[in-house]
Amino acid sequence: MSKALRMSSMFLRTLREDPADADVDSDKLLQRAGYLRKTAPGIWTWLPLGLTVLNKIEAVIREEINGIGAQEVHFSGLQPREPYEATHRWEEYGEGMFKLKDRHQNDFLLAPTHEEMFTLLVKDMYSSYKDLPVTLYQIQTKYRDEARPRAGLIRGREFIMKDAYSFTVDEEGMKRCYMEERAAYERIFKRLNLDYIPVFAMSGPMGGSASEEFLAPMAIGEDTFALAPSGKAWNVEALTTPKAEEIDCSxxxxxxxxxxxxxxxxxxxVERANGMYPREDGRMWEAEDILKNVVIAIKHPEDDDHDEPWRELIVVGVPGDREVDMKRLEAQFAPAELDEATEEELASHPELVRGYIGPMALGPQARVESSTIEEPLRYFVDAHIPVGSAWFTGADEAGVDYYNLVYGRDFEADAVVEAVAVRDGDMSPDGSGPLSFERGVEIGQVFQLGLKYSKALDLKVLNQNGKTVPVWMGCYGIGVSRVLACIAETHHDERGLAWPALIAPASVHVIATGKNEEVFEKAEKLVAELEARGLEVIYDDRKKVSPGVKFKDAExxxxxxxxxxxxxxxxxxxxEVRDRDGSNSEAVPEEGAAQVxxxxFNAML
Amino acid sequence: MSKALRMSSMFLRTLREDPADADVDSDKLLQRAGYLRKTAPGIWTWLPLGLTVLNKIEAVIREEINGIGAQEVHFSGLQPREPYEATHRWEEYGEGMFKLKDRHQNDFLLAPTHEEMFTLLVKDMYSSYKDLPVTLYQIQTKYRDEARPRAGLIRGREFIMKDAYSFTVDEEGMKRCYMEERAAYERIFKRLNLDYIPVFAMSGPMGGSASEEFLAPMAIGEDTFALAPSGKAWNVEALTTPKAEEIDCSxxxxxxxxxxxxxxxxxxxVERANGMYPREDGRMWEAEDILKNVVIAIKHPEDDDHDEPWRELIVVGVPGDREVDMKRLEAQFAPAELDEATEEELASHPELVRGYIGPMALGPQARVESSTIEEPLRYFVDAHIPVGSAWFTGADEAGVDYYNLVYGRDFEADAVVEAVAVRDGDMSPDGSGPLSFERGVEIGQVFQLGLKYSKALDLKVLNQNGKTVPVWMGCYGIGVSRVLACIAETHHDERGLAWPALIAPASVHVIATGKNEEVFEKAEKLVAELEARGLEVIYDDRKKVSPGVKFKDAExxxxxxxxxxxxxxxxxxxxEVRDRDGSNSEAVPEEGAAQVxxxxFNAML
Structure with missing residues (x-):
């Protein structure tokens, strides 16, 4: 008998209605078409069709990742606490980590990622630069206790991930591995027919230095990215503002x-300015003409001069029409964190006059000998403020502001920072034009970890000079089950899924209609001929099902x-031979139909 | 470049010494040869070589199981409590089940097996006899919190299992599926070159009615089985004693x-009998001539006549040279459990005279009108006691025994039971001769579950007559990672592993020796020629490693x-072309060596 998947015996039950709790198209269709069933919120059961597609996606990933010399290993999902304690992730991961105890009351976790275990494995096996570089990977199920699983496979509590880690003796090696892996990712997503965009990203909670996320652009995405006319894209946290052109203030x-x-x-x-000081050119005063000075507290960790964590007040000057984005600003003070200034802290600096805070009592201009300010605060300006720009801003006296206070002439800053929320139309970091903001789903990430994990877990090798050095690491992830969902999300119409040929659960769906036994014999013959040509077939051999239902199921x-x-x-x-995407339908002579x-199909691959 | 696994870059570090905590050869060798690393007790990391062999074993299993029409699905290792509560396994599994809570304090478990989930999946999808039969399976990682993980992969806290479940509308269907799966298992183990023996088994803690275990015979096995000269084998719990031939007592x-x-x-x-009543034929009295009567308590569950669980004393007559095997005996009273009789219970039956308990005050003979015994206890005899056999046994008076008390003439039993521990030389159940006892590792089990899970989880379908009936289930497991370990355990010598060709990590291990660059060029050419012929190659291309080390690593x-x-x-x-098993070594002309x-290799498959 042929190997065809026969609809009469396949473990499949298609649904005409969307499952009640499915919130995105891929989730609805993957359940309705019998690829998946939900076991518990964010936990899934893979049915035969789903598993077939998943295996095909994994095969593409393996082929490309093996192709760059990475070697596959496999770690348990269940891991002991100690390595994750050494990197502080046992605590820092918070409620998102599933934790449990064994019968001896030892702590275990269901690994959300395996940086620690890969690091320890290489430490266990290797000790010399001669062993490096090596890149290891696995395709494995991860667990994260999401507060609100949603969007089907896109944000579940378990998901299948390909995670790779590169180990090199130096930073250049790490960067080389990073570029190889990145190139493999591009080939993978192209072969899977999944639109993607590499997005420059900050390092995030994993530690390290350089990183890109691969996002699949789609409206249901949880991640926002900023797209430049050049096609380059950035995470909001990673956006930098090009140096503003200096204004002639002569x-x-x-x-x-x-x-x-x-x-x-x-x-x-703004109201006061327009009322009391109308401009000569007739233009109205706007918020953007006012320099807003915002007081923020920095929580510094302990350092050489401080035995304990300590707080510092700073002031940041931003255009009056923009808000401070605490996350973007914070990234520039990492590992310190930001906080609101307390009333006590504000009161201890009499130069901070509420509503009239200005740069003249802050930063460089307050550190001159003539200044009366004790211990002046550091003063920063947002990157959108050009040298030479003139401002209406506070004069450090209640009811008094400065007019025509010029940055770079009348006041300076300790440094320029990325302080404000970016918005549509802001200049892109590469200067190619205004940014637009899009949404996408993160399907992969490449990451220069640097020395974070090798230092925390003491992974060192002897280098070429016989010196013991920590190993440079990179990590590279693809959300395999999420990729499947994103392909479903971007390859469907109102009637159902429409898989790219390379990963479809079968090459062709043969339907026999009516009750004439001869039709079924002819269909059976066609199936055999298709299989002889290497095609995978779903064969709807059901006898008591109407053509309409069969067509609907196929779609x-x-x-x-x-x-x-x-x-x-x-x-x-x-x-009759139809393309699922509706682009073609033709009547083909029975003789030779299999070859057609x-x-x-082969032209689609 | 060729796809060969190059020793210069493979993620591999062979060990000359056995790992300290490895207790069996397979564990020692799989770690030493770089197939596996231990992460925590009973938790493993698969290295590239190990993963390759594992994948090949899985491929053989998939091929055979798909071949009988089973369909692959995949469940999460993380499952909610409720289904396991419905079958009582949440409690009954005890400390062996890893349990955890999610952030909302809901209970979850790491599934030790997935009977519940398969049952619920079919219930979710199917509702008619027309949908059946269906057999589903997965190859998936299971978790069990073993008290003492040992023997490497053979008893770990996680292990890879192929578990299949059949669903049929009737018992005949279940038996047919059982036989198909059983036959596939035989083909699988034969193809894997793994000696196995199907062992008749009791149902054990999974519930159900008929079951066989597939054991791989080996001295390190934890399971004992009884082997008949016919080649048939039984679990000790499943052994039945052939009806003893009646003795002429005329x-x-x-x-x-x-x-x-x-x-x-x-x-x-025995001492007293030999001293006081020497036999006429000069033979000494032995323990086997004495009928020993053992009082045992049965803990019955509640039933129609009892609102609460209740206890019953019974007496079992066994040959004096044998001990009662409580587990075997208990199996015949399931679901009741056995216990020792308490002093109070014994005291409440004055006919139970310590050391002189005999059948005449028990069972049928105590239920005659002339008896003075109130509420006589049930009396059972072990199956080794032939009708017509004469015994020295208690006469229910202190210091008095019966002589020549004949079973079937002077006393009867309420029933014959399997009460005593079986031993070497006992007659096999099929009467083919004396049993011998061997040790093995359980590598698979086929199991007629019957209606246990479908009743507990309410899986019903409409049958041919429009009646709602519970579905008959079978379950069929193979310990995939354990199979790998058993193959290693039975395919090695003192120098290392010796894999069967079908699942070896490569077909041939090419070694280039010396420092002559031309040798490496010739080796590289051979590797390419071998790969062109479809062979998988490990190529030892290391430049600064001695031939001796290379040979040792290859072995x-x-x-x-x-x-x-x-x-x-x-x-x-x-x-030079050598068989790893030492059976052949020959010098082959370079020209044509790849074909040789x-x-x-192909002859080995």
Whole structure:
């Protein structure tokens, strides 16, 4: 008997209705078409069709990753606490980590990722630069106790991940491995027919220095990225503002103080300015003309000068029409964290006059000998503030602001920082034009870990000079089950799934219609001929099911080609061959139909 | 470049010494040869070589199991409590089950097996006899919190299992699926070159009715089985004693009472009998001539007549030279359990005279009208006691025994039971001759579950007559990672592993020796020629490693063929080709060597 998947015996039950709790198309269709069943929130059971597609995706990934010389290993999902304690991830991962105890009350976890275990494995086996470079990977099930699993496979509590780790004796080696892995990722996503965009990313909670995320652009994505006209993209956290062009201030009048009573907020300030000091050119004062100075506390960790963690107040000057993005700002002070200044802290600095804080009492200009400020605070300006720009801003006296205070002429900053939330139309970091903001799903990440894990877990080798050095690491992940969902999410229509040929659960879906036994014999013959040509076949051999239901099921399941053996075959000897995507439908003579179908399918690969 | 696994870059470090905590050869060798690393007790990391062999074993299993029409699915290792609660396994599994809570304090477990989930999946999808039969399986990692992990992969806390479940509308269907799966198991173990023996088994803690275990016979096995000369084998719990041949008692004198003071134990009784009543034929009295009557308590569950669990005393008569095997005996009273009788219970039956308990005050003979015993206890005899056999046994009076008390003439039993421990030389159940006891490792089990899970989880379908009936289930397991260990355990010598060709990590291990660059070029050419013939190659291309170390590594790794390119190749143009098992070694002309090796390898498959 042929190996075809027969609809009469396949473990499959298609659903006409969307499952009640499915919130995205891929989740609805993968359940309706019998690829998956939900066991518990975020926990899945793979049915035969789903497992077939998953295996094909894994095969593509293995081929490309083996192709760059990476070697496959496999770790348990269950791991002991100690290695994760050494890297502080046991605590830092928080509620997202499933923890449990064995019968001897030893602590274990279900690994959310395996950096620690890969590091320890290489430490266990290798000791010399001669052993390096080596890149190891696994395709394995990870567990994360998401608070709110959603979007089907896209954010579950278990998911299949390909995670690779490179080990090299130096930073250059790490960067080389990173570029190789990155190139393999591009080949993988291209072969899988999945649109992707590499997005420059900050290091995030994994530690390390350089990183890119691969996002599949789609409206249901949880991640926002900023896209430049050049095609380059950035995480919001990773965006840098190109240096603003210097403004010629040679004709800007000298700064002067002006009375601006009751102008503590930007809105009041704008109103007061427009009321009391109308501009000569008739233009209205806007929030963007005002320099807003925001006080923020930095929580520094202990350091050489401090035995304990310590707090520092700073002030950041930003355009009045923008808000501070604490996450972006914080990234520039890592590992320190940011906090709001307390009332006590504010009170201890009398130069911070509420609503009238200005740069003249801060930073470099407050550190001159003539200054009366004790211990002046550090002052930063946001990268959107050009040298030479003139501002309405606080004069450190209640009810008084400066007018025409010029950055670079009247005041300086200790440093320029990325402080404000980016927005549509901001200049892209590469200067190629205004940014737009898009949504996507993260399907992969490449990451220069540097020495974080090798230092924490003491992975060292002897280098070429006989010196013991920590090993440089990179890590590289693909969310395998998430990739499957993203392909489903971007390859479907209202009638069902429409898989790319390379990973479809079968090459062709043969449907026999009617009750004429001869039709079924002809269909059976076609199936055998297709299989002889190396095609994988789903064969709808059900006897008591209407053609309409069979067509609906075929469209729902989404195999690239559908071949119908039925009345036409009996009448005029033709078989109808359709593309699932609707691009083509033709009547093909029965004789030679298998070859036509094989040719069409192979052209799709 | 060729795809060969190059020793210069393979993630591998062979060990000359056995790991300290490895207790069996397979564990020692799999670690030493770089197939596995231990992460924590009973938790393993698969290295590239190990993963390759594992994948090949899985491929054989998939091929055979798909071949009988089973369909592959995949469940999560993490499962919610509720289904396991419904079958009572949440409690009954005890400390062997890893349990955990999610962030919402819901209970989860790491599944030790997936009966519940398969049952619920079929219930979720199917509702009619027309959907059946269906057999589903997965190859998946199971977790069991073993108290004392040992023997490497053979008893770990995680292990890879192929578990299949059949669903049929009736018992005949279940039996048919059982036989198909059983036959596939035989094909699998034969193809894997793993000696096995199907052993009749009791149902054990999984519930159900009929079952066989597949054991791989080996001295390190934890399981004992009884082997008949016919080649059939049984679990000790499953052994039945053939009906003992009736003894002609027509010339046996009538029973009489004899004084036997201070003969409470069997040993004393033998001494007393030999001292006081020497036999006429000069033979000594032995323990086997005495009928020992053992009082046992049965803990019955609640039933129609009892609202609460209740206890019953029974007495079992066994030959004096044998001990009661409580587990075997208990199996015949399941679901009741056995216990020792308490002093109070014994005291409440004055007919139970310590050391002189006899059948005449028990069972059928105590239920006659003339009896003075109130509520006589049930009396059972062990299956080794033939009808017509005459015994020295208690007469229910202190210091008095019966002589020539004949079973079937003077006393009867309520039933015959399997009560005593079986031993070497006991007759086999099929009557083919005396049993011998062997040790083995359980590598598979086939099991007729019956209705246990479908009733507990309410899996019903409409049958042919439109009636709702519970579904008959079978379950069928193979310990995949354990199979790998058993193959290693039975395919090695003191120098290392020696894999069967079908699952070896490569077909041939090519070694280039010396420092002559031309040797490495010739070896490289041979590797390419071997790969062109479809062979998988490990190539020892290391430049600064001695031939001795290379040979040792090759023997340790255990690929079926070793080809040495070295001085001989330069001198007389030959390549040495060795079988790993030592059965053959020959010098093959360089020209044509690849074909010779390919032919030799293919002949091994």
């Amino acid at each position: 004709t800007t009048p000298a700064a002067e103080k002006r009375e601006t009573p009751d102008a503590e907020s930007i809105a009041n300030m 729902l399941i989404g195999v690239p080609l559908v071949a119908v053996v039925g009345r036409d075959t009996m009448n005029d000897g033709t078989i 179908i094989a040719d069409r | 010339t046996t004198p009538a029973a009489e009472k004899r004084e036997t003071p201070d003969a409470e134990s069997i040993a004393n009784m 340790l790794i255990g690929v079926p063929l070793v080809a040495v390119v070295g001085r001989d190749t330069m001198n007389d143009g030959t390549i 090796i390919a032919d030799r």
